[in-house]
Amino acid sequence: MAEPEFSARGVRIARWPRSLTRAGEVRIEDGRLALLTSYGSEIDSAPVSAVRAGRPWFAKADETVATVNGTRYRLTLHSDGERDRGRVSGDAAASGRFLAALKRAAGRS
Secondary structure: OOOOOEEEEEEEEEEOOEEEEEEEEEEEEOOEEEEEOOOOOEEEEEEHHHOEEEOOOOOOOOEEEEEEOOEEEEEEOOOOOOEEOOEEOOOOHHHHHHHHHHHHHHOOO
8 A cells, every 4th residue: 555645643633623533633635635533434535636624724734634525634743742731832834845745646836
């Protein structure tokens, strides 16, 4: 099995106004984006060409908003080692890597 182009664990996945998982996974593999629970169950998935994602002005530095199959999800991604006693730093590195990987996988520049 091929290695995913992007994989992040410990992701908080929310669909307004409620949280679906606090320790989920976001994976881009074989041209598809998959949102998974902490148990590995699929929340939603779609081809990367059909996914819209970005960082709106109202989002924190480590948050992105992704629209998958017409449903908006708020993804809070953390870089490795950012979580410390329940506090999360506002580093935008993980969300930036996610957006860049999504663009690469979709063939957008």
